[in-house]
Amino acid sequence: MSLMGILDRVADSATFDKTIEPARRAVQAVLRPQAFKDLLHGTWLGHPVHPVLVQVPVGSWTSAGLLDAIPPLRPAATVLIGTGVAASIPAALSGAADWSEQGIGVQRLGALHAVGNTLALGLYVGSLVARARGRGGLGRVLSYAGLGVATGSAAVGGHMSYAQSSGASHSATAARAMSSDWIDLGPLDDLPEGRPALRTGSGGSVDVPLAVVRRGARVDAFIGACSHLSGPLHEGAVEQVRGTDCLVCPWHGSAFDLEDGQPRRGPAANPQDKLEIRMQAGRVMARLPGRDR
Ligand code: FES
Secondary structure (H helix, E strand, C coil): CCHHHHHHHHHHCCCCHHHHHHHHHHHHHHCCCHHHHHHHHCCCCCCCCHHHHCHHHHHHHHHHHHHHCCHHHHHHHHHHHHHHHHHHHHHHHHHHHHHCCCCHHHHHHHHHHHHHHHHHHHHHHHHHHHHHCCCHHHHHHHHHHHHHHHHHHHHHHHHHHHCCCCCCCHHHHHHCCECCCCEEEEEHHHCCECCEEEEEEEECCCEEEEEEEEECCEEEEEECECCCCCCEHHHCEEEEECCEEEEECCCCCCEEECCCCCEEECCCCCCCCEEEEEEECCEEEEECCHHHC
Protein backbone atom coordinates (compact mmCIF):
# COMPACT_ATOMS: atom_id res chain seq x y z
CA MET A 1 0.00 0.00 0.00
CA SER A 2 1.27 3.50 -0.81
CA LEU A 3 1.91 6.12 1.89
CA MET A 4 -1.11 8.02 0.70
CA GLY A 5 -3.19 4.83 0.83
CA ILE A 6 -2.25 4.55 4.52
CA LEU A 7 -3.42 8.13 5.08
CA ASP A 8 -6.73 7.32 3.40
CA ARG A 9 -7.11 4.40 5.84
CA VAL A 10 -6.54 6.80 8.73
CA ALA A 11 -9.15 9.16 7.29
CA ASP A 12 -11.64 6.25 7.16
CA SER A 13 -10.96 5.02 10.71
CA ALA A 14 -13.31 6.01 13.54
CA THR A 15 -10.90 4.77 16.26
CA PHE A 16 -10.17 8.20 17.74
CA ASP A 17 -13.48 9.93 17.01
CA LYS A 18 -14.37 10.03 20.72
CA THR A 19 -11.42 12.34 21.36
CA ILE A 20 -11.75 14.36 18.15
CA GLU A 21 -15.21 15.79 18.88
CA PRO A 22 -14.33 17.16 22.38
CA ALA A 23 -11.11 18.58 20.91
CA ARG A 24 -13.07 20.25 18.13
CA ARG A 25 -15.49 21.79 20.60
CA ALA A 26 -12.61 22.96 22.79
CA VAL A 27 -10.94 24.66 19.81
CA GLN A 28 -14.20 26.40 18.90
CA ALA A 29 -14.69 27.52 22.52
CA VAL A 30 -11.15 28.91 22.81
CA LEU A 31 -10.89 30.63 19.42
CA ARG A 32 -13.35 33.45 20.01
CA PRO A 33 -14.72 35.90 19.04
CA GLN A 34 -15.74 35.23 15.44
CA ALA A 35 -13.55 38.12 14.24
CA PHE A 36 -10.50 36.38 15.71
CA LYS A 37 -11.46 33.10 14.02
CA ASP A 38 -11.94 34.91 10.71
CA LEU A 39 -8.48 36.43 11.12
CA LEU A 40 -7.08 32.91 11.50
CA HIS A 41 -9.14 31.48 8.62
CA GLY A 42 -7.97 34.18 6.20
CA THR A 43 -11.50 35.47 5.50
CA TRP A 44 -10.07 39.02 5.41
CA LEU A 45 -7.49 37.92 2.81
CA GLY A 46 -9.85 36.01 0.51
CA HIS A 47 -7.44 33.05 0.82
CA PRO A 48 -6.72 30.50 3.56
CA VAL A 49 -4.00 31.96 5.79
CA HIS A 50 -2.67 28.67 7.25
CA PRO A 51 -0.59 27.71 4.18
CA VAL A 52 0.92 31.21 4.25
CA LEU A 53 1.85 31.08 7.93
CA VAL A 54 3.44 27.62 7.80
CA GLN A 55 6.09 28.91 5.39
CA VAL A 56 7.99 30.50 8.28
CA PRO A 57 8.52 27.47 10.56
CA VAL A 58 9.03 25.10 7.61
CA GLY A 59 11.53 27.45 5.93
CA SER A 60 13.33 28.32 9.17
CA TRP A 61 13.71 24.72 10.30
CA THR A 62 14.80 23.47 6.89
CA SER A 63 17.41 26.24 6.63
CA ALA A 64 18.58 25.49 10.19
CA GLY A 65 19.16 21.88 9.15
CA LEU A 66 21.49 23.06 6.37
CA LEU A 67 23.35 25.55 8.57
CA ASP A 68 23.83 22.97 11.34
CA ALA A 69 25.89 20.91 8.87
CA ILE A 70 28.47 23.74 8.68
CA PRO A 71 30.11 24.24 12.14
CA PRO A 72 30.82 28.01 11.92
CA LEU A 73 27.17 28.63 10.99
CA ARG A 74 25.61 26.73 13.90
CA PRO A 75 24.80 29.89 15.95
CA ALA A 76 22.70 31.09 12.99
CA ALA A 77 20.96 27.70 12.94
CA THR A 78 19.97 28.22 16.58
CA VAL A 79 18.44 31.61 15.71
CA LEU A 80 16.43 30.02 12.89
CA ILE A 81 15.19 27.23 15.14
CA GLY A 82 13.96 29.83 17.64
CA THR A 83 12.28 31.72 14.81
CA GLY A 84 10.51 28.56 13.68
CA VAL A 85 9.34 27.77 17.22
CA ALA A 86 7.86 31.27 17.62
CA ALA A 87 6.24 31.22 14.16
CA SER A 88 4.69 27.81 14.73
CA ILE A 89 2.24 29.27 17.26
CA PRO A 90 0.15 31.44 14.85
CA ALA A 91 0.46 28.69 12.22
CA ALA A 92 -0.97 26.16 14.69
CA LEU A 93 -3.80 28.48 15.71
CA SER A 94 -4.86 29.07 12.11
CA GLY A 95 -4.66 25.35 11.37
CA ALA A 96 -6.77 24.56 14.44
CA ALA A 97 -9.41 27.13 13.40
CA ASP A 98 -9.68 25.59 9.91
CA TRP A 99 -9.64 22.03 11.29
CA SER A 100 -12.54 22.70 13.65
CA GLU A 101 -14.83 23.49 10.68
CA GLN A 102 -13.99 20.50 8.47
CA GLY A 103 -15.63 17.14 7.79
CA ILE A 104 -14.75 14.12 9.90
CA GLY A 105 -12.31 12.56 7.39
CA VAL A 106 -10.21 15.72 7.30
CA GLN A 107 -10.47 16.04 11.08
CA ARG A 108 -9.08 12.54 11.58
CA LEU A 109 -6.03 13.25 9.44
CA GLY A 110 -5.82 16.74 10.95
CA ALA A 111 -5.52 15.20 14.40
CA LEU A 112 -2.57 13.14 13.15
CA HIS A 113 -1.10 16.30 11.60
CA ALA A 114 -1.45 18.15 14.91
CA VAL A 115 0.17 15.33 16.90
CA GLY A 116 3.11 15.29 14.46
CA ASN A 117 3.53 19.06 14.62
CA THR A 118 3.35 19.08 18.42
CA LEU A 119 6.02 16.36 18.59
CA ALA A 120 8.23 18.30 16.15
CA LEU A 121 7.77 21.48 18.19
CA GLY A 122 8.73 19.63 21.39
CA LEU A 123 11.88 18.29 19.74
CA TYR A 124 12.87 21.78 18.58
CA VAL A 125 12.22 23.30 22.01
CA GLY A 126 14.35 20.50 23.50
CA SER A 127 17.04 21.32 20.94
CA LEU A 128 17.05 24.98 22.01
CA VAL A 129 17.35 23.99 25.67
CA ALA A 130 20.22 21.59 24.91
CA ARG A 131 22.05 24.24 22.88
CA ALA A 132 21.58 26.82 25.65
CA ARG A 133 23.20 24.36 28.08
CA GLY A 134 26.20 23.86 25.82
CA ARG A 135 25.15 20.41 24.62
CA GLY A 136 25.32 21.21 20.92
CA GLY A 137 25.55 17.59 19.79
CA LEU A 138 22.31 16.64 21.52
CA GLY A 139 20.74 19.87 20.23
CA ARG A 140 21.52 18.90 16.64
CA VAL A 141 20.21 15.34 17.12
CA LEU A 142 16.94 16.73 18.49
CA SER A 143 16.54 19.33 15.75
CA TYR A 144 17.23 16.83 12.95
CA ALA A 145 14.67 14.50 14.55
CA GLY A 146 12.26 17.46 14.66
CA LEU A 147 12.90 18.14 10.98
CA GLY A 148 12.10 14.54 10.10
CA VAL A 149 8.85 14.55 12.08
CA ALA A 150 7.84 17.98 10.74
CA THR A 151 8.45 16.80 7.16
CA GLY A 152 6.25 13.73 7.67
CA SER A 153 3.57 15.87 9.26
CA ALA A 154 3.75 18.32 6.33
CA ALA A 155 3.05 15.38 3.99
CA VAL A 156 -0.10 14.65 6.00
CA GLY A 157 -1.13 18.32 5.71
CA GLY A 158 -0.50 18.20 1.96
CA HIS A 159 -2.73 15.14 1.68
CA MET A 160 -5.48 17.01 3.51
CA SER A 161 -5.25 19.82 0.95
CA TYR A 162 -4.66 17.95 -2.30
CA ALA A 163 -6.52 14.67 -1.74
CA GLN A 164 -9.25 15.84 0.63
CA SER A 165 -9.73 19.38 -0.77
CA SER A 166 -9.29 20.97 2.64
CA GLY A 167 -8.87 24.72 2.04
CA ALA A 168 -9.67 24.43 -1.67
CA SER A 169 -12.52 26.43 -3.16
CA HIS A 170 -15.42 24.05 -3.77
CA SER A 171 -17.17 26.87 -5.62
CA ALA A 172 -14.34 27.15 -8.17
CA THR A 173 -14.40 23.37 -8.67
CA ALA A 174 -18.14 23.44 -9.39
CA ALA A 175 -17.71 26.43 -11.73
CA ARG A 176 -15.31 24.44 -13.90
CA ALA A 177 -18.17 22.12 -14.91
CA MET A 178 -20.18 25.00 -16.40
CA SER A 179 -20.31 26.01 -20.01
CA SER A 180 -19.35 29.57 -21.00
CA ASP A 181 -22.70 30.33 -22.64
CA TRP A 182 -25.36 32.71 -21.39
CA ILE A 183 -27.89 30.72 -19.37
CA ASP A 184 -31.59 31.56 -19.20
CA LEU A 185 -32.58 31.70 -15.51
CA GLY A 186 -36.20 32.43 -16.33
CA PRO A 187 -38.45 35.49 -15.84
CA LEU A 188 -37.37 38.09 -13.29
CA ASP A 189 -40.85 38.02 -11.79
CA ASP A 190 -40.51 34.32 -10.94
CA LEU A 191 -37.64 34.99 -8.54
CA PRO A 192 -38.62 35.49 -4.88
CA GLU A 193 -37.72 38.83 -3.31
CA GLY A 194 -34.78 38.99 -0.88
CA ARG A 195 -34.02 35.31 -0.47
CA PRO A 196 -31.97 32.84 -2.49
CA ALA A 197 -33.59 30.62 -5.09
CA LEU A 198 -32.25 27.53 -6.82
CA ARG A 199 -31.63 27.75 -10.54
CA THR A 200 -29.59 25.49 -12.76
CA GLY A 201 -26.60 26.32 -14.90
CA SER A 202 -25.85 24.10 -17.85
CA GLY A 203 -22.53 22.30 -17.82
CA GLY A 204 -20.79 20.14 -20.39
CA SER A 205 -22.49 16.97 -19.17
CA VAL A 206 -23.97 17.91 -15.80
CA ASP A 207 -26.22 20.65 -14.47
CA VAL A 208 -24.63 23.04 -11.98
CA PRO A 209 -26.78 24.39 -9.11
CA LEU A 210 -26.85 28.18 -8.82
CA ALA A 211 -28.03 30.37 -5.94
CA VAL A 212 -29.87 33.42 -7.30
CA VAL A 213 -30.93 36.43 -5.21
CA ARG A 214 -33.36 39.09 -6.41
CA ARG A 215 -33.62 42.47 -4.70
CA GLY A 216 -36.09 44.58 -6.66
CA ALA A 217 -34.81 44.80 -10.24
CA ARG A 218 -31.34 43.66 -9.21
CA VAL A 219 -30.26 40.02 -9.48
CA ASP A 220 -27.09 38.42 -8.09
CA ALA A 221 -26.25 34.85 -9.09
CA PHE A 222 -23.60 32.60 -7.61
CA ILE A 223 -22.37 29.08 -8.00
CA GLY A 224 -24.63 27.17 -5.64
CA ALA A 225 -21.95 25.10 -3.87
CA CYS A 226 -20.40 27.07 -1.00
CA SER A 227 -16.68 27.65 -1.45
CA HIS A 228 -16.04 26.26 2.06
CA LEU A 229 -17.45 22.72 1.84
CA SER A 230 -20.09 22.79 -0.92
CA GLY A 231 -23.02 23.72 1.32
CA PRO A 232 -26.25 24.50 -0.64
CA LEU A 233 -26.34 28.30 -0.77
CA HIS A 234 -29.84 28.35 -2.24
CA GLU A 235 -31.01 27.02 1.17
CA GLY A 236 -29.26 29.89 2.95
CA ALA A 237 -30.45 33.41 3.70
CA VAL A 238 -29.74 37.03 2.82
CA GLU A 239 -28.45 38.90 5.89
CA GLN A 240 -26.52 42.02 6.74
CA VAL A 241 -23.06 40.94 7.92
CA ARG A 242 -20.52 43.58 8.94
CA GLY A 243 -22.45 46.28 7.14
CA THR A 244 -22.95 44.51 3.81
CA ASP A 245 -25.76 42.45 2.33
CA CYS A 246 -24.53 38.87 2.23
CA LEU A 247 -25.62 35.42 1.13
CA VAL A 248 -25.19 33.21 4.21
CA CYS A 249 -24.48 29.48 3.95
CA PRO A 250 -26.82 27.23 5.95
CA TRP A 251 -24.07 24.78 6.94
CA HIS A 252 -21.40 26.75 8.84
CA GLY A 253 -22.61 30.34 8.48
CA SER A 254 -20.06 31.69 5.99
CA ALA A 255 -21.29 35.01 4.57
CA PHE A 256 -20.51 36.14 1.01
CA ASP A 257 -20.90 39.74 -0.11
CA LEU A 258 -23.70 39.96 -2.69
CA GLU A 259 -21.71 42.61 -4.55
CA ASP A 260 -18.62 40.57 -5.34
CA GLY A 261 -18.80 37.17 -3.60
CA GLN A 262 -15.97 38.00 -1.19
CA PRO A 263 -16.24 36.29 2.19
CA ARG A 264 -17.27 38.67 4.99
CA ARG A 265 -17.52 35.99 7.67
CA GLY A 266 -15.83 32.59 7.87
CA PRO A 267 -15.09 29.79 8.02
CA ALA A 268 -14.90 30.34 4.25
CA ALA A 269 -11.68 32.06 3.19
CA ASN A 270 -12.18 31.71 -0.57
CA PRO A 271 -14.69 33.92 -2.43
CA GLN A 272 -17.88 32.58 -3.96
CA ASP A 273 -17.83 32.53 -7.76
CA LYS A 274 -20.34 35.04 -9.13
CA LEU A 275 -22.02 35.12 -12.53
CA GLU A 276 -22.54 38.09 -14.83
CA ILE A 277 -26.18 39.10 -15.28
CA ARG A 278 -28.06 40.74 -18.13
CA MET A 279 -31.78 41.19 -18.66
CA GLN A 280 -33.36 40.12 -21.94
CA ALA A 281 -37.06 40.73 -22.54
CA GLY A 282 -37.86 40.38 -18.83
CA ARG A 283 -35.79 37.22 -18.46
CA VAL A 284 -32.63 36.88 -16.40
CA MET A 285 -29.56 35.72 -18.33
CA ALA A 286 -26.35 34.72 -16.57
CA ARG A 287 -22.88 33.48 -17.43
CA LEU A 288 -19.55 32.99 -15.70
CA PRO A 289 -17.00 35.79 -16.14
CA GLY A 290 -13.96 35.14 -18.27
CA ARG A 291 -11.61 33.88 -15.55
CA ASP A 292 -13.83 30.88 -14.85
CA ARG A 293 -14.11 29.75 -18.45
S1 FES B 1 -20.19 24.70 3.59
FE1 FES B 1 -19.26 25.50 5.37
S2 FES B 1 -19.91 27.54 5.41
FE2 FES B 1 -20.77 26.77 3.60
